Amino acid sequence: MKKERDIFFTCLMFYTRIPCPKNIDHNPEYLNKATRYFPLIGWIVGSISFLTFYVFSLFLSIEIAVIFAIIASILTTGAFHEDGFADVCDGFGGGWTKEKILLIMKDSAIGAYGAIGVVLLFLLKFKLLSEAVLLFKSEDSTAILFTYLLFISAHSISRLAAISIIFTHEYSRDDATSKSKPIAKKHTWKEVSGAFFFGLLPLIALCFFQYKILFALIPVFITRYFLARHFQKWIGGYTGDCLGATQQVCEVVYYVSLLFLWKFI
Structure with missing residues (x-):
């Protein structure tokens, strides 16, 4: 039990800025096992984002509350995944070989592709989430629960889509000093089953309101498939930035899917 607790806190430390016990570090073995809890981190980030949204929505407009909710999620993760998305935009936008793409993604500076990509990403998130x-549409506690599940399911499903890439593809970088290298080792059924359990549970709960929401999984994992295939084609696998980009893109696709399903099905 103590080991599982430490694995969870290792995951929390790696993927967020939330303070953890002093004895927790980036233990490579625990980082590898921490993949099972990555979608659970989505529950935490989604909960913080929802709480921020709910508080601000009591006094301000929905649109302003959504902006603060997005800010809260960014502060919680330290823009960890947004940074990966920007790096992927720069790398694949400006590189034409594996070596060049990986070199650009390793650069801490943001380029034109990354800046444009992040601006469009946040515009989409703002409008879609709003x-x-x-x-x-309801004024009772049921609507609050629905909105809460909407927030955490978006974060858990998108993280499941991202982390599932490590179960099916190889890590691209040969640099052993990469901070994402430890999570790229072989995984057991515990990592796979844990990731899918925590990734799918909020969505299953959301389906009690509307069963058709379950179909949102289809476009999310189709997107995940094509992103993984694109990464495989150009760099022979994935990097930590690729996982971050996948999480961000799949989160947006999830919102689009919900709106489409609600309106047309």
């Missing part, structure tokens, strides 16, 4: 929180 409309998504209005899907279940």
Whole structure:
């Protein structure tokens, strides 16, 4: 039990800025096993984002509350995944060989592709999330629960889509000093089953409101498939930045899917 607790806190330390016990470090063995809890981190980030949204929505407009919710999620993770998305935009936008793409992604400076990509990403998140929180129109606690599950399911499903890439593809970088290298080792059924359990549970709960929401998994994992295939084609696998980009893109696709399903099915 103590080991599982330490694995969870290792995951929390690696993927967020939330303070953890002093005895927790980036133990490579625990980082490898921590993949089972990555979607659970989505529950935490989604909960913080929802709480921020709910508090601000009591006094301000939905749109402003959504902006603060997005800011809260960024502060919680330290823009960990957004940074990966920007690096992937720069790397694949400006590189034409594996070596060049990896070199650009390793650069801490943001380029034109990354800046444009992040701006468009946040515009989409803002507009889509603003409309998504209005899907279940009710003034009682049921609507609050629906909105809460909407927030955490978006973060857990997108993280499941991202982390599942490490179960099916190889890590691309040969640099052993890469901070994402420890999570790229072989995984057991515990990592796979844990990731899918924590990744799918909020969505399953959300389906009690509307069963058709379950179909949002299809476009999310289709997106995940094509992203992974693109990474494989150009760099022979994935990097930590690729996982971050996948999480961000799949989160947006999830919101789009919910709105589409709600309107047309």
